[in-house]
Amino acid sequence: MSKLRLRISMSFDGYTSGPDQSPTAPLGIGAERLHAWLFAVRGWRNRHGMSGGEDNESSAIVDAEMANIGATIMGRNMFGGHPGGWDAKEPWRGWWGKNPPFHHPVFVLTHHERAPLVTDGDTTFYFVTTGIESALEQARGAAGPQDIALAGGATVCQQYLKAGLVDEMRIHQVPILLGGGERLFEGVNDLHGLELVETVAAPNVTHFRFVKG
């Protein structure tokens, strides 16, 4: 069966977003520093249509993380836009422009129903209002033999972790403090058998991989 693979960047004090999230600071204050290591990696830049970048200890990690993914699950807050119901006239279409980099079905957990959003590329966003298990079931159906990425944010990760549904967890820990925001493990006190199997120290980030024992 396809695996649910959580991957997220986290500060040294445990935050995956910074304080004071807003439309102009969607990650919260200072949290762009959580992703600086990723933006520097050539393989990631290529996939996102950007030139340049480095090949370093993180390159193989990013490649492994992106390989064999057939569907993505994310929370409404990560999809972004605004809280509450969708704007009827001009509903938010995500952060990723006309051709999002997923190239597979993306399932967005939300409390507000909405028809699927088909983009110019081969990414379609499905809006799921029936909870995390339903979203996982739909993602499994869409992913076929491939795995499913759990992209964030913290709240959705917490729900899947608490339910014991995560098969692999990749934490990219950045040696900075954010001092506020959303904590990845808030309210989670059990890894449900996830065990650390790999630690890779790269420039400005440590990559941890946990898998179900």
Add this chain to the structure above:
Amino acid sequence: MSKLRLRISMSFDGYTSGPDQSPTAPLGIGAERLHAWLFAVRGWRNRHGMSGGEDNESSAIVDAEMANIGATIMGRNMFGGHPGGWDAKEPWRGWWGKNPPFHHPVFVLTHHERAPLVTDGDTTFYFVTTGIESALEQARGAAGPQDIALAGGATVCQQYLKAGLVDEMRIHQVPILLGGGERLFEGVNDLHGLELVETVAAPNVTHFRFVKG
């Protein structure tokens, strides 16, 4: 000038003690797992009068951490016993028995005055009621050319971190969740120039070393 060197074990969710601390569970529930990696290291066991143990990736870390320390600073909660004033008849003498393993002056931050406690070994505990800067000054005087260990717990570490007084920070991060207790970085949002310079992956623990840039 001698350096103030913080060293502490921390769970993957950022706790240095577990939930529900009490006289029978002084570290809080489950937090003995934070120190299992250390109790297994031969060099540490030898220093604490125990035989056996392993030589592994943590051995050199423990040796480096213990080297060149001429004084230790700790909080009252780590010294232990009970909250509030000292018992007049039988004041608490610490967790470490008749011959504590420090073998140098230890400065205990407390709100309650008390005469120095001389032990059978060459460890003397001094009780400091005049705050963190005063304790540091006294520790520097006692340490001479050597450095000063900041041993914990979380509250005392936070005070020194927020004041920007920590010169080196060694975090031993254990891949478990405690789900409650005291968080090392609670209320701390600035590392005051401490930068990650070394990451060592060992069995069941990752050793991080930060130094002032």
